Amino acid sequence: MSQKDGSGFQFNLQTTKGNNMKKTLLALAASASAIMLAGPAAAQMDQVKACFIYVGPVGDFGWSYQHDQGRLFAEEHFGDRLETAFLESVPEGADAERAIERFARSGCNIIFTTSFGYMDATNAVAARYPDIKFEHATGYKRDHPNVATYDSRFYQGRYIIGQIAAEMSETGSAGYIGSFPIPEVVQGINAFMLGAQSINPDFELKVVWVNTWFDPGREADAARALIDQGVDILTQHTDSTGPMQVAAERGIFAFGQASDMIEFGPETQLTSIIDDWGPYYVERIEAVMDGTWEQQATWDGLAEGHVVMAEYANMPDDVKAQAEATEESIRSGAFHPFTGPINKQDGTEWLAEGAVADDAALSSMNFYVEGIDDQLPQ
């Protein structure tokens, strides 16, 4: 009997795992049948098959949703010349490698893996399929000539919203809901804080990490906790609309993430940093068709239209004008959000007066700038 009792717990754990795996397998089966229906891929390169792996559901209305919008944009652009397939909610880790491998075997010419956690899996599969092009979003490893990486300079938008936050906050404090302490997210927090400090040097930022990209309930809980502690502006680096809705409920301002979330807070959303992947997907698929595809590390922002700011709403005209001016100066290259003097959290100098951070430093950022009252989880 005692054995039986013990197994009750184990059992639950195992089945959770099994569930994830089965879900992936099911998704694989579904995509396999879709591929069969579509018929064999043409040998000529004027017919390309592009495949996409998403970390969340396409209906998250955030990160994965925007990537899928990019896929649809490419489909629209190329018409019959392009065939696409996607797998959604693919967990980062071992499952991801299987999913990518499955796509590689199913005749995809180019595979976009759209989450940071797919980095090693993407490179591992790329080693085995040298003829297939791999594009990994937000990563930095390009171990093989057929792996390219791409990312957007979201921090540019985050600097702008930091400025808006400092202008709009009455308490002088904002709440930031973080997913995982990876460089991309830390960059965003620092950019936001630098923007806010440019308006109000004493601005306070409270950071809560939820350790998930997507859990509307937990993101909403984090939003409530932050509001209860007195912040009156919310921003997030997680993928759901949960926090926006809580902000609307409690009557404070918030910034959308990845997509335009104005519907969830018509009187709440100040602006949103929108990811627009469509043009990039078109460009890279085009390169495969022309045979001009080359390994590269793309990191585009406002200037190239990869980062788009949603309409500046719910703010006075002067704040709006300032935001637009900052946006323009970043777009034109006149201003870089990470321009010195910038100190690290412990007060040591990171960038000297007038110095601008290089991309390598930004993409490996693992520290907070001065003024953030939180310990960065390592």
Add this chain to the structure above:
Amino acid sequence: MGFYEAVLISVMTAATPLVLAAIGELVVERSGVLNLGVEGMMIMGAVCAFAGAQISGSPFIGVLCGMIAGGAFSLLFGFLTLTLVANQVATGLALTILGLGLSGMIGESFIGLPGVRLPVLDIPFLSDIPVIGRIVFGQDLLFYASIGLVIGVAWFLFRTRAGLRLRAIGDNHGSAHALGVSVIRVRYLAVLFGGVCSGLAGAHLSLVYTPQWVENMSAGRGWIALALVVFASWRPLRLLAGAYLFGAVSIGGLHAQALGVGIPSQFVSMLPYLATIVVLVLISMDRRLTLINRPASLGQPFVPER
């Protein structure tokens, strides 16, 4: 609304869907059936509740739709495992996978729409009591339902003849059958009850917790509910305690982070699970009582002999 009041309300909001789903599963397991499809029934409840509320404009009709969806989905499980005697574990898992997929399909046209929130039902006079008034008597319908269900289930299982019969089936379906108790009928009712409760939990997610529909919004809460049932050693009041503890530690962790206490966030995310396991293990230290509480024929198929 004061700080502590606000925090407590957040805790209750976080715990309510767990209580609802777990109390339903508790009854199912007490009848000897293991339904691992809680997550699937919950997400079906969530999407149908949201759809019902959007189409009718009334969140109450939404709740009803959620209950019907969860119930209908559980009957599918009942038909497969009770009538066709399919493997309960495999069927439950399939139900979860099906639910997650089907809900995504049903919900496609509802993505990106702001939802209708279930209104708070203020109980007159009582909700004006300082501090506890707003917390205990100023909640939404589903909170009262969750508390009512726990008390009702506790009373039903241990104070009524029908409850005794249900527990007898869960402990030894052969003997119960020999005594003339209709095993299959009672199990069908238990499974249906579990489904309706999971549907309610789903309705709470899409109408109260975060009034919106996004795919996969249950985010594993069905599995937490399942684990709670085991850790509460199939006792309703322990289950309530476990769910609230889980909610309290998970909200407390977020507050600690926002205060800048300097606890690693990964540890904070783990803490609710750890605390719940430790506490529930401690309160069920008496192994004899735990063994008595565990339904002996849990998960075993029943084929009546002629």
